[in-house]
Amino acid sequence: MRARKKSDPTWTTLCEFSPNPLPDSEEGDMARANYNKIANVYGAGRELPPESMSAWMSAARHYISGTRGPFLDLGAGTGRFSAALAEHFEVPVVAIEPATGMLRHATNITHPRVYLTAGIGEAIPCKNATFQAVWMSQVIHHLESLPMCATELRRVLWPGGVVLLRGAFGAAGADIPIFRYFPGAFRVAQSFPSLMSIEDTFVGAGFEKTGHELISQVIAPDLKALAKRLRLRADSTLQLISDREFEEGIGRLERESASEIATEPVREDIELVVFTATRGCSP
Numbered sequence: 001m002r003a004r005k006k007s008d009p010t011w012t013t014l015c016e017f018s019p020n021p022l023p024d025s026e027e028g029d030m031a032r033a034n035y036n037k038i039a040n041v042y043g044a045g046r047e048l049p050p051e052s053m054s055a056w057m058s059a060a061r062h063y064i065s066g067t068r069g070p071f072l073d074l075g076a077g078t079g080r081f082s083a084a085l086a087e088h089f090e091v092p093v094v095a096i097e098p099a100t101g102m103l104r105h106a107t108n109i110t111h112p113r114v115y116l117t118a119g120i121g122e123a124i125p126c127k128n129a130t131f132q133a134v135w136m137s138q139v140i141h142h143l144e145s146l147p148m149c150a151t152e153l154r155r156v157l158w159p160g161g162v163v164l165l166r167g168a169f170g171a172a173g174a175d176i177p178i179f180r181y182f183p184g185a186f187r188v189a190q191s192f193p194s195l196m197s198i199e200d201t202f203v204g205a206g207f208e209k210t211g212h213e214l215i216s217q218v219i220a221p222d223l224k225a226l227a228k229r230l231r232l233r234a235d236s237t238l239q240l241i242s243d244r245e246f247e248e249g250i251g252r253l254e255r256e257s258a259s260e261i262a263t264e265p266v267r268e269d270i271e272l273v274v275f276t277a278t279r280g281c282s283p
Helices: 009-014 039-046 050-061 082-089 100-106 146-156 177-181 183-190 195-204 223-231 243-258
Strands: 071-074 093-097 114-118 131-137 157-167 207-220 266-277
Touching (some): 039 100, 050 082, 050 207, 050 266, 093 100, 131 146, 146 195, 157 207, 177 183, 177 223, 177 266, 183 243, 207 223
Parallel strands (some): 071 093, 071 131, 093 114, 131 157
């Protein structure tokens, strides 16, 4: 995946401006965590196996109409979902990411239908009514202004277009292993915007909620692999707890993994919340 030139006809059709250059600053713009510090390990620390990626693409397809239009992957990180969306739906995908380090790692991934640029959700560098769908994976809590972002999403979406939010929004019955071992991470997650506040904001921006489900995904083949993965500290909730809390949690997980007799895949439940654009937007 790479940033495209201003002369690229697909890019100029999708976006108002040429792709933004990678900024020189190493400081992150994310509201809660500096992803530049973990960009080198993010891929290994957050990678999903093919079966889990397939589960997400299948879930998303339920909300996508038969017409094939461009997608926006907002807060794309290193592009782990950008290429999957482009491949599964066979459409162009504009991947927007504010963190310099993540962008630089994203450029190492090549897909002919993915267009990468720097940007933020509160000022999306794309034309009105450009996208059929917007994918936002674990992004909402990083935004400086959710209302501004929701307004921008309505602007760049087709009438009837959808926003697919992937994340942990506090659904009853959701099982998230990281919270069992790191209580501090759970406290951090409780400070994120609630689903009620998210829904109120999107409705006010011209959307209606049209879907909400739990997707069970495999995140590691066993507890030992989970410990190795979490040791990278690539999750923002682990970045925001103290080093002592982190080491205590890793210790709990490693002790449990050492006593694991019958290994089995580690699963977690992540929510998919869908909003559909309901009214016209002004240029």
